[in-house]
Amino acid sequence: MMHKCHPGRCFEKDTPEHARVCGKGFPFPVTPVTYFDEGISRVRYRRRGPEHGKVVPYNEYLLLKYDAHINVVSTNWAAASTPCQ
Helix, strand or coil, X not given: XXXXXXXXCCECCCCCHHHCCCCCCCCCCCECCCXXXXXXXXXXXXXXXXXXXXXXXXXXXXXXXXXXXXXXXXXXXXXXXXCCC
8 A cells, every 4th residue: 555645644734835845754765675764763664765765664465364455553552652753
């Protein structure tokens, strides 16, 4: 599934076109390996190129079992108790 920014969900509806930045963090940065990012307390999944930056994280088992998309993001337990920003 590819992420598409929507006014109201990713940025304010009245934000000018040149100032729109996705509030969900898309596109994700290109990285050759999966690693834990201490700065945001989340796992950064491998992205092979800029065209993969808008692929939404998913779990193949859950996708097939429930025939629905479920966004799966790993985090550490301490950071899970604090609100996301």
